[in-house]
Amino acid sequence: MDSAIARERVRSFVTRPPFAASPTTPPGTNTPQKTPQASLELSTRPPSVAIEDFRAETSESGERLSSHCRCEPWVQLLVGHLVLFNSFGLIQSFSIFQPQYAVLFGASPSAVAWIGSIHVFLVYFIGTFSGKALDAGYYTHCLGIGLMIQLVGIIGAVSCDNYALSFIFHGVFQGIGHGLMFCPIVTNTALYFWRRSDGGTAEDPDHEGSLNIRTATAMSLAACGGGTGGIVFPLIARATLNRYGIPWTLRIIGLVVLANSVLIFALAKEKPRDEPETRVKSRIVEWRAFKEGAYALYVIAMFLAFVGLWVPYFYVRDFNANALHISPPTSLLILITLNASGIPGRLIPALLSDHVLGAINTYILVLLTTSTTLLLWPFVSSTVGMFVWAAAYGFCAGGVASLMQAGIASLNTEPQKTGVKIGMAFSIVAFASLVGGPLGGELIKAGEKRGDGREKYLWLQVFVGGIMLLGCAVLVGARVLKTGWKMGVRV
Secondary structure (H helix, E strand, O other): HHHHHHHHHHHHOOOOOOOOOOOOOOOOOOOOOOHHHHHHHHHHHHHHHHOOOHHHHHHHHHHHHHHHHHOHEEEEEEHHHHHHHHHHHOOHHHHHHHHHHHHHHHOOHHHHHHHHHHHHHHHHHOOOOHHHHOOOOOOOHHHHHHHHHHHHHHHHHHOOOHHHHHHHHHHHHHHHHHHHHHHHHHHHHHHHOEOOOOEEEEOOOOOOOOHHHHHHHHHHHHHHHHHHHHHHHHHHHHHHHHHOOHHEEEEEEHHHHHHHHHHHHOOOOOOOOOOOHHHHOOOOHHHHHOHHHHHHHHHHHHHHHHHHHOOHHHHHHHHHHHHOOOOOHHHHHHHHHHHHOOHHHHHHHHHHHHHHHOHHHHHHHHHHHHHHHHHHHHHHHOOHHHHHHHHHHHHHHHHHHHOHHHHHHHHOOOOOHHHHHHHHHHHHHHHHHHHHHHHHHHHHHOOOOOOOHHHHHHHHHHHHHHHHHHHHHHHHHHHHHHHHHOOOOOO
16 A cells, blocks of 8 residues: 555656645644545556546646747747848848949849849749648748758859849849748748637637737738848948959858858747648639729739839939939948838838728828829939938838738638738739839830939839829729728728
């Protein structure tokens, strides 16, 4: 009997939660003690029952410990931030390379813009399909392959001595690498912050999740990675470009990207969901969605807006040098200002959307202010004015880039098809981004007939401002189809 009591005491000690207090009796208290007979009754249970009790107790202990470990979503948010740092940080810094490649390769602005445009195109277009790979359980594979392809692209771009190789390594390779990572990392981050309005979690099988305020804020913080990278990469260029040239600038950028990649791969963790075999399969294209008038107009509005969105990021340094005769170091500071202001530009519209106006109403306001800022660009005639304009446009453009998914979710009436509709919008936006940069270069070439200064860029500036304003008007039409002409409706 004594050995049975000893075994029971050892088992109760082992199954006690970690760091639990020892069962001691304070002095001076009369607490009933277990009798040998009670311990004997416990020890006479069948071994299988004891094992099941042990498993249940340890499982409950693990769940209690897991509930206290709330840092994992924020770690994955950091991973998302770093991925967008590496991808959109370089896209928003393409103006570093635009004038340099034009001189190095003897190419026109339009030809050089194809390098940056194919990069943006592949990020959005491949993102449509890499999102499906995430659903199939290949999250880590997408990250690992994407990181390797991106690093190969940067290493190859270092030794490029002609336009074709630069197009392949800087444009195609980096675009593929970023595209493989972009949609999975954005979706995975959202899943970690996915919550029900009643406090439930995404693991509950009998609920429909929704993007709440916490989720939208987290997504905006991850999207700020593009702004952070857009600050760091021009600072590197400002310190190295004139002294060491493009090869060493790319090498140092590559080291930063490599350091981020190590952190990304070490910290990345897929949100546990259903097994791949049991996950619901969805189509890549849902053609019936275009029969919804509000969604169809929304996608058209996004196409028009994204045609002009990235053009200033490509040509701002070219404009600074040729139109305002600003020195290269100061021009890089203007680029940094343009990218830095995009950080609050991503956060503030998201908060305004969640708390006050709704996604579509906020997006209309953002497109209106962005188009107004672009139409004021021809009136900038000084260095100070350019700093002010860059800060204003960067803020507005940050909202244009970050609110697209929220707008689709706001218009959508079928929650289970939200991902498909966002993927379709990504594909359409990809083609808009592909044509925007080269078209801007052709407009600059056409403007040379007007003169060599600010007049040279007038057609470009009027075009991007006008097409953004047209996109705003089409988005108003989508809102009217959804809610009518009621002004006070939050949508």
